[in-house]
Amino acid sequence: MARYPQGWRIRLPPNRSVYTVYFTHNGRRVDRSTGCSDPEQAAKEAARIYADFVQREPPKRRIVRRGDSPALPELVELWLTSDTTIDPSTVDTWTVYGGHWSERWETLVGISESTAEQYRNDRLRTVMATTVRKELSALRRFLRWCRMHGYLQREVVVPGVPSSATGKRFGARRRSSAPELTPQQATSIIAALPEWSTSRKVAVFPIRARFVVAYETGLRPGTLDAISVPEHYQHGSDRLALTDDVDKVRWGREVPLSELARKALDAVCPEEGPIFGRHDYREHLDAAARSVLPKALADRFCGAHFRSASITHLLERTGNLAAAQYLAGHRQPKTTAEYVRPSYRAAAEAIRVTRDSIVYRRKRRA
Known part of the structure; x- marks a missing residue:
């Protein structure tokens, strides 16, 4: 066979x-x-x-009888390893989805329109509707692959999620929501970070410079991990030239750099290759956060929260939504709004500026 x-x-x-x-x-x-x-x-x-x-030489189609259907986990693994059109960063997420499918169905034989609908309804009782939509989209693609390669002999229509469905928020968040940070707190945490790593188990890598660039640009952590010389930056440049492959939404664009961000990049960028790479910064971030923040805030803080702080503080300073949206790499302004953290501090500053600039005068009749 x-x-x-x-x-x-x-x-x-x-x-x-x-x-x-x-x-x-x-x-x-x-x-x-x-x-x-x-x-x-x-x-x-x-x-x-x-x-x-x-x-x-396209793959040969095969006839799979009811009793010969392979175990679903094996098929999911085969699909993810053989379909080279799937982005590597997506494979990990879809592997998790495949685990959910395998808990429900042992083989393809059990997947039908009615069981897929029941799967959807059960998942909506556990997670948010947006997550279920992503799972069902991946399931449709998996079933199309199975059909094309002869593992599935019938068309299975996977129902969608109604627009009115909201689902249920997962009981324990995998990552806490970003706390509201003042500009002073954000910059103080960065200043408390070491310039370079000190572990002897791995090669030395820059730490402080990475988070200077993160706060100054608001870029995603995954993008910062991937930028390299000379593809995205060259020493002395005033911008990052992002390509589609290093951006989550495949939005290649030029990102202007502040003087602080440029100096940070110039201080650590190699002659060639990744500038920062992917590393574990948790120990250093935790120590820096606890030296600056109150305990309640420090317990929640993680490196990804610099992105929310950057977007929030940029909008507080400039009020320029288009600029914040562009830097963050958001296609829709509503996505940018989800990163903004409202605060009494910002409201009080807005009132102060308004009070100092407006004078109420009684207009006399002529």
Whole structure:
């Protein structure tokens, strides 16, 4: 019985300097040279080779009888590893969704329009409607893949979520909502961070500069992890040139830099490669926050909250919603509004400015 594409892998053969790509397709093993000695370039070439091979020789369709249907977790894993059009950052999320589906259905045989509707209704009693919509969207794509590859012999219509449905907020938040921070608190936390890491277990990486840039630009943590030289920044530049692949909503754009952000980048950017990379900053952030914030606030604080503080403080200073929306990378202004933290401090400042600028005078009759 033929096997289906299981995704490609690269390896460096013994005593060789060039990586090869290998995968299984239509029941046979395929092994090709990438012609690259650099692993990143080899991975890009491997993806091209794999896509070209599958396009020239589409997977054979198979007939799956009722008793032969593979276990659902196996199919979900096969789908996520073989469908190279799925963004790598999405795979982790959809793996979680697949776990929910596998708890409900052992195989594809149990998935029907009625059971999918029941799944939707049960999930709405547990999580918010927006989450259920994302899960059902992924389920539709998974079922289309199963149908195309012969694992599913019938069309399954997955119902949507009514616009009036709200769902239920998850009992325990995985991450606390961003607290309201003053500009002084935000900058003091950053100042309390060490400039560089000190652990001997990993290579040294910059800490303070990363959060200076985070607060000055309001960019997403994932984007900051991914920016590199020379693709997105060059020493002395006054802007970041973001590409679609480093932005969550695939919005490539130029982001202007403040003088503080530019100096922070210039102080740590390498000649080539990632500027910050992905690291665990929790220990350093916790120590810095506890040295500045009251205990109740420090217990809730995490590095991602600099994004909310940046957007809030920018709007307080300028009132320019379009600028805040652009810097944050939000397609819709309502998304930007969700990051804003209202406060008595901001309201009092607005009243003070208004009181100082307006004079009430009685107009006399002529």
